[in-house]
Amino acid sequence: MQRTILHVDVNSAFLSWEAARRVAAGEKDIRLIPSAIGGSGNKRGSVILAKSVLAKRFGIKTGEPVLMALRKCPKLYLAKPNFKLYSQSSKAFMSVCLKYSAAVEQYSIDECFIDVTNASRIYQSPFSMAEKIKKDINDSLGITVNIGIGPNKLLAKMASGFEGPNKIHTLFLEEISEKLWPLPVRALFSVGRATAQRLEKAFIRTIGELAHTPLCRVQKLTGEKSGLQIHNFANGIDDEPVLTKPKDAKGYSISTTLQKDVVSAETAYEVLLVLADSVTMRMRADSAKAFCVSVTIRDNNFVDKSRQQKLPEPTDITAEVYSISKQLFSKLWDKKTALRLLGISLFDITKQESAQQSFFNDGQKQKLRELDKTIDDIRSKFGADVIARGSLLQSKEDAEG
Amino acid sequence: MKITCNTTALTEAVNIVQKAVASRSTLPVLEGILLKASEGKVTLTGNDLEIGIECAIDAQIASEGGVVVNSSLFGNAVRKLSAELVLIEMGSNNIVKIKSGGSEITLTGINAGEFPEIPKFETEYDIVLTQREIKKLIRHTIFAVGTSEAKLILTGCLLEAAENNVNMVAIDGFRLALKKISTEKASVSGYLGDVGIVIPSKTLKEINNIADESDDNVIIRCSQKNIRFEFGNVIMTSRLLEGDFIDYKKIIPTEWSTKVKADLKALSDAVDRASVVITSEINKSPLCLTIAENTIKITCETSSGKTEEFVPVQTEGNDLEIGFNNKYLLDALKNAEGEEVFLQFTGPVNPCLITPLEGDSYKFIVLPVRLRTE
Numbered sequence: 001m002q003r004t005i006l007h008v009d010v011n012s013a014f015l016s017w018e019a020a021r022r023v024a025a026g027e028k029d030i031r032l033i034p035s036a037i038g039g040s041g042n043k044r045g046s047v048i049l050a051k052s053v054l055a056k057r058f059g060i061k062t063g064e065p066v067l068m069a070l071r072k073c074p075k076l077y078l079a080k081p082n083f084k085l086y087s088q089s090s091k092a093f094m095s096v097c098l099k100y101s102a103a104v105e106q107y108s109i110d111e112c113f114i115d116v117t118n119a120s121r122i123y124q125s126p127f128s129m130a131e132k133i134k135k136d137i138n139d140s141l142g143i144t145v146n147i148g149i150g151p152n153k154l155l156a157k158m159a160s161g162f163e164g165p166n167k168i169h170t171l172f173l174e175e176i177s178e179k180l181w182p183l184p185v186r187a188l189f190s191v192g193r194a195t196a197q198r199l200e201k202a203f204i205r206t207i208g209e210l211a212h213t214p215l216c217r218v219q220k221l222t223g224e225k226s227g228l229q230i231h232n233f234a235n236g237i238d239d240e241p242v243l244t245k246p247k248d249a250k251g252y253s254i255s256t257t258l259q260k261d262v263v264s265a266e267t268a269y270e271v272l273l274v275l276a277d278s279v280t281m282r283m284r285a286d287s288a289k290a291f292c293v294s295v296t297i298r299d300n301n302f303v304d305k306s307r308q309q310k311l312p313e314p315t316d317i318t319a320e321v322y323s324i325s326k327q328l329f330s331k332l333w334d335k336k337t338a339l340r341l342l343g344i345s346l347f348d349i350t351k352q353e354s355a356q357q358s359f360f361n362d363g364q365k366q367k368l369r370e371l372d373k374t375i376d377d378i379r380s381k382f383g384a385d386v387i388a389r390g391s392l393l394q395s396k397e398d399a400e401g
Numbered sequence: 402m403k404i405t406c407n408t409t410a411l412t413e414a415v416n417i418v419q420k421a422v423a424s425r426s427t428l429p430v431l432e433g434i435l436l437k438a439s440e441g442k443v444t445l446t447g448n449d450l451e452i453g454i455e456c457a458i459d460a461q462i463a464s465e466g467g468v469v470v471n472s473s474l475f476g477n478a479v480r481k482l483s484a485e486l487v488l489i490e491m492g493s494n495n496i497v498k499i500k501s502g503g504s505e506i507t508l509t510g511i512n513a514g515e516f517p518e519i520p521k522f523e524t525e526y527d528i529v530l531t532q533r534e535i536k537k538l539i540r541h542t543i544f545a546v547g548t549s550e551a552k553l554i555l556t557g558c559l560l561e562a563a564e565n566n567v568n569m570v571a572i573d574g575f576r577l578a579l580k581k582i583s584t585e586k587a588s589v590s591g592y593l594g595d596v597g598i599v600i601p602s603k604t605l606k607e608i609n610n611i612a613d614e615s616d617d618n619v620i621i622r623c624s625q626k627n628i629r630f631e632f633g634n635v636i637m638t639s640r641l642l643e644g645d646f647i648d649y650k651k652i653i654p655t656e657w658s659t660k661v662k663a664d665l666k667a668l669s670d671a672v673d674r675a676s677v678v679i680t681s682e683i684n685k686s687p688l689c690l691t692i693a694e695n696t697i698k699i700t701c702e703t704s705s706g707k708t709e710e711f712v713p714v715q716t717e718g719n720d721l722e723i724g725f726n727n728k729y730l731l732d733a734l735k736n737a738e739g740e741e742v743f744l745q746f747t748g749p750v751n752p753c754l755i756t757p758l759e760g761d762s763y764k765f766i767v768l769p770v771r772l773r774t775e
Binding site for chain 1: 769
């Protein structure tokens with residue numbers, strides 16, 4: 001049976017939610033001026049997280065450094081990020097969507113898929129249903145959304161990405177030659193910068209050209225698995241169901257752009273400890289463990305390097321992840337290049353409760369596990385900042401002193 | 402330098418020394434093979450600073466000398482030659498000409514003086530084994546060698562020798578493998594201390610690749626820091642791992658509360674079959690062994706399915722339910738020898754010792770996985 005899927009995407013979510021909050025409090029609507037959500041401009045890690053339509057006219061892009069945005073538009077109004085508000089607003093957004101179908105998949109904080117295959121019989125057409133959802137969200141939450149309608153998740157998502165804000169677009173199979181194929185390959189969902197460059201070099205420049213390239217050639221260019229996927233996508237094929245329960249995480253990762261370049265191993269180690277602490281805490285909250293640890297570094301030319309290590313037994317222990325990260329880092333770094341970003345990823349995730357006995361350190365491991373658990377408990381009760389590793393406190397004092 | 406030699410012999414020598422050539426290095430000379438001609442032989446040397454391999458072949462020497470050639474280039478060139486003989490000549494500026502049949506290949510070489518020297522050392526301790534024996538020692542222990550760089554010393558195998566007995570031991574933290582060779586031929590001279598030496602696993606893997614199953618001798622010469630294996634026309638030199646190996650004798654159980662005598666092949670096959678539902682590291686559950694009344698029941702359940710195996714055995718002592726990582730148990734059983742084996746246990750969270758029915762030619766210890774029900 002032909003499915004009907006909607007993809008609902010909040011327009012400039014962080015900015016819309018902030019604006020809606022202000023409007024509700026009787027303040028002016030920051031959507032009507034050049035405005036953006038971003039951290040303070042003097043921190044170089046701060047980037048634009050969302051922008052208003054007027055800010056977009058100045059050429060401001062999501063993800064670019066705040067400093068660069070201010071150069072383009074010195075009058076840009078900056079609002080600070082407020083993740084608590086986003087989390088609440090996201091929940092409210094999801095609960096409106098859930099009124100229309102039980103099959104709703106939250107895809108990210110500000111977008112979801114709704115399977116309306118059955119529900120669409122109640123409404124005249126999927127389009128009129130989408131109009132109702134759009135109006136409901138606007139009336140109850142004070143924000144606008146784009147809605148894409150398609151026979152699968154991929155086409156629905158591509159459709160919602162067409163012109164905005166506050167628009168509904170359809171992208172059915174009979175429409176792809178007209179609406180999807182003329183777009184550049186990099187516009188196709190899941191085609192990143194590197195893949196796009198590889199395709200463009202092979203003179204595959206539009207989604208249509210990709211759709212008409214023999215599969216084996218695409219696979220040769222981009223790899224077997226990813227080649228099959230993007231070739232299917234370009235032809236509008238996607239069988240993924242709308243998942244009402246989130247899939248188990250495939251991995252956990254964390255990275256941070258540093259306020260100052262890292263030029264010494266000691267500083268890098270301190271950053272790695274903070275990252276290891278945070279990422280393993282998230283993993284422990286899901287009762288998951290990882291068989292593989294990877295470290296990524298980025299220099300000021302935005303060149304990334306990473307290295308990974310497989311483990312004989314999975315781990316969720318901060319101290320273990322930290323120790324492996326240090327080893328990986330020392331193999332990656334040439335001891336001179338200034339680094340602007342460090343990251344740790346954990347993958348090959350398992351939820352098995354492995355208790356492989358070992359000749360050594362079982363007592364030590366148990367102690368570390370108990371330590372992690374105690375810290376996690378304290379943080380979940382009193383907040384993340386109330387407890388930190390001694391070595392980090394010392395370096396903070398040194399920096400402040 | 403100007404030499405003529407047999408193409409096949411040269412190709413074989415290149416294949417051997419390439420195992421010690423760095424595949425990627427910041428120093429181009431480490432990616433090279435040193436060719437040195439003197440006294441009726443041409444000696445090829447690869448040296449990645451951890452392992453050095455020299456291999457000498459007969460050659461007609463028109464003029465002596467040496468040069469370093471890029472290993473992969475030289476190897477690719479020599480392997481493709483079809484004529485029986487090859488002439489290698491070094492001209493000025495280290496230009497190397499390779500002529501064979503109607504082919505002529507010219508390569509740019511590097512001055513032989515830049516090639517790092519393989520450490521020479523005074524031997525303090527010599528062991529003589531056959532090639533077959535050294536391969537056996539390596540094969541039956543190397544599967545249990547550690548991979549974690551946090552415990553560097555365990556990434557090597559311990560070699561101990563006394564009188565006519567030679568032991569090799571590997572421990573990765575979760576299991577132990579000990580192989581013992583005692584032969585008339587195994588002869589040991591000199592003394593290196595009571596603790597033995599620890600050989601990097603990479604060195605042992607290469608020895609296992611190069612040595613054959615013959616009864617020809619391997620002379621092993623050791624000092625505190627280095628080891629040299631001399632066999633056939635090959636000399637392999639390697640540094641040793643420094644540090645104290647675990648006192649493995651302390652972790653070998655001496656008592657048991659459950660003892661099993663099992664047909665080795667039947668047990669090993671059952672463990673293998675029970676593991677089919679383990680499709681990846683991530684989709685893994687322990688094998689559960691239930692030992693009672695002259696039977697071992699092996700079960701395994703993962704998201705892919707469920708298996709159950711019954712193996713008739715002879716049991717003594719307490720009934721027991723114990724879990725294992727399938728790979729660790731299977732590795733040990735596959736490397737055990739003889740028709741039957743003993744498995745000894747002292748409880749569900751203590752090591753399992755696998756030994757032959759008679760003698761002490763091997764000992765494998767596998768640590769269990771604590772089962773969830775406990």
